[in-house]
Amino acid sequence: MDLTFIYDSFVRLLGGVPLTLQLAFSSIGIGLVAAILLALMMRAWFRPIAWVAESFVFVFRGTPLLVQIFLIYYGLGQFRPVLDEMGIWWFFRSPYYCALLALTLNTAAYGAEIVRGGLQSIPAGQIEAARAFGMSGLTLYRRIVAPIALRQALPAYGNEIILMIKATSLVSTITLMEVTGLAHKIISETFRSFEVFFAAGAIYLIINFAMTRLIGFAEYKIAPDLDRANRPAEVH
Amino acid sequence: MQAKSFFELMQWGPQGWLDEMVFATGLTLAVAIVGFLFGLLFGTVAATAKLSGSGLARRVADVYTTVLRGIPDLLVIYLFYFGGSAVVTSIGQMMGAQGFIGLPGFLVGTLAIGIVSGAYQTEVIRGAYLAIPPGEIDAARAFGLSGLALLRRIVGPQVMRYGLPGMGNIWQLVLKESALVAVVGLSITLSEIRLADLVVFFETRFSDLLRQAHVAAGSTRQPFVFYITAVAFYLVLTTASTWIFRRAETWATRGMRRV
Numbered sequence: 001m002d003l004t005f006i007y008d009s010f011v012r013l014l015g016g017v018p019l020t021l022q023l024a025f026s027s028i029g030i031g032l033v034a035a036i037l038l039a040l041m042m043r044a045w046f047r048p049i050a051w052v053a054e055s056f057v058f059v060f061r062g063t064p065l066l067v068q069i070f071l072i073y074y075g076l077g078q079f080r081p082v083l084d085e086m087g088i089w090w091f092f093r094s095p096y097y098c099a100l101l102a103l104t105l106n107t108a109a110y111g112a113e114i115v116r117g118g119l120q121s122i123p124a125g126q127i128e129a130a131r132a133f134g135m136s137g138l139t140l141y142r143r144i145v146a147p148i149a150l151r152q153a154l155p156a157y158g159n160e161i162i163l164m165i166k167a168t169s170l171v172s173t174i175t176l177m178e179v180t181g182l183a184h185k186i187i188s189e190t191f192r193s194f195e196v197f198f199a200a201g202a203i204y205l206i207i208n209f210a211m212t213r214l215i216g217f218a219e220y221k222i223a224p225d226l227d228r229a230n231r232p233a234e235v236h
Numbered sequence: 237m238q239a240k241s242f243f244e245l246m247q248w249g250p251q252g253w254l255d256e257m258v259f260a261t262g263l264t265l266a267v268a269i270v271g272f273l274f275g276l277l278f279g280t281v282a283a284t285a286k287l288s289g290s291g292l293a294r295r296v297a298d299v300y301t302t303v304l305r306g307i308p309d310l311l312v313i314y315l316f317y318f319g320g321s322a323v324v325t326s327i328g329q330m331m332g333a334q335g336f337i338g339l340p341g342f343l344v345g346t347l348a349i350g351i352v353s354g355a356y357q358t359e360v361i362r363g364a365y366l367a368i369p370p371g372e373i374d375a376a377r378a379f380g381l382s383g384l385a386l387l388r389r390i391v392g393p394q395v396m397r398y399g400l401p402g403m404g405n406i407w408q409l410v411l412k413e414s415a416l417v418a419v420v421g422l423s424i425t426l427s428e429i430r431l432a433d434l435v436v437f438f439e440t441r442f443s444d445l446l447r448q449a450h451v452a453a454g455s456t457r458q459p460f461v462f463y464i465t466a467v468a469f470y471l472v473l474t475t476a477s478t479w480i481f482r483r484a485e486t487w488a489t490r491g492m493r494r495v
Contacts, residue, residue, distance in 0.1 A: 191322060
């Protein structure tokens with residue numbers, strides 16, 4: 001085990017961290033908006049709208065992300081003339097945008113199920129009480145539904161964020177040089193997989209550890225009264 | 237040259253790719269099943285360590301589950317593929333062999349998937365064990381059951397019952413994770429699985445579903461057709477699994493009181 005080499009690899013791999021984080025956060029951000037829309041669509045009174053959202057979620061949750069990435073990046077290349085004519089070929093030509101699109105659609109599908117679960121968890125009595133107070137429409141959503149659903153959904157959404165950070169590693173298969181892509185490059189140059197693995201693994205563990213703490217802090221912030229884990233231990 | 241239609245491409249036999257895609261689905265399923273079973277093995281060992289009184293064993297198991305759940309699966313597959321081959325090559329050189337020795341993709345891929353899914357299975361097995369009411373184990377001990385008999389008659393069946401829903405989720409993960417082995421180019425020649433006697437198939441190579449789609453896409457220049465077919469085959473696998481696990485859960489909880 002060569003410590004200087006691990007350190008050198010670690011420093012080189014840090015160059016991939018911005019791309020990893022950028023992909024993870026952009027896809028999670030856009031994906032969350034899409035997830036909320038999908039969850040609302042699934043509750044639509046007009047069933048065909050719900051079917052569209054349900055089929056989307058079914059397909060994206062039922063297939064590997066890697067296949068989705070390949071389908072978008074390589075698969076859509078088959079329709080290049082059409083995409084060229086529509087003026088959107090620049091988007092599908094770029095591995096970055098294709099990766100971002102695949103990650104966003106994927107996390108939107110998983111997120112939709114989490115948001116749906118959060119919305120379902122709201123006790124009917126709370127909504128009835130709010131209506132009795134004269135709230136309706138947006139006010140009801142803003143004051144009652146959203147806060148309760150957020151509390152309910154945040155732990156599961158935290159898991160999804162960690163999964164997405166790990167999932168960004170797959171974009172290295174379409175030539176993007178984020179942390180895993182760089183790790184693969186260093187391994188192929190030096191054939192020293194153990195050292196590179198330690199360095200890359202450490203980077204992901206640090207990122208995910210920080211994210212876990214941040215999510216835990218957010219959970220505490222939005223529901224301090226419900227928090228049990230951070231209370232001082234009871235004295236027996 | 238006129239592009240072939242979807243149905244021309246998806247014929248059974250030497251003209252089309254349907255047979256290759258179906259065999260590839262079989263290999264993907266095999267990778268997932270073997271990987272899942274490896275994971276069950278690692279998960280059981282790690283769960284036992286976590287539940288044991290030994291502080292050291294518990295800490296080792298904690299490190300295992302934390303690390304393997306915190307890093308990307310692709311990184312683990314790279315480690316096994318490149319690292320495993322490096323180890324075997326250096327052992328081979330010590331024994332006088334020359335050059336680079338590659339490991340069979342199937343073994344490396346399934347072991348890597350097993351190590352990763354084992355980390356998730358550990359928590360499911362541990363949770364299922366803790367869900368057993370302690371009174372049942374006390375009662376079994378009062379009846380004189382201990383060791384293997386206790387495990388086989390009381391603990392084992394209940395761990396399976398409580399763990400089934402969690403295991404269903406992990407199986408779905410493993411099924412989708414098996415696509416990653418396409419990256420390190422898993423394809424096994426039939427000679428490797430010792431069917432060399434079937435001379436007719438000697439040169440045939442089976443690839444996993446995603447790699448097969450990739451190969452077919454490259455050779456026909458119709459990538460969308462093959463990737464969308466791979467999507468459809470994966471959906472068949474995941475939907476069938478959902479159905480099977482739901483049936484299994486109904487069966488496993490048949491003796492339980494419904495609330």
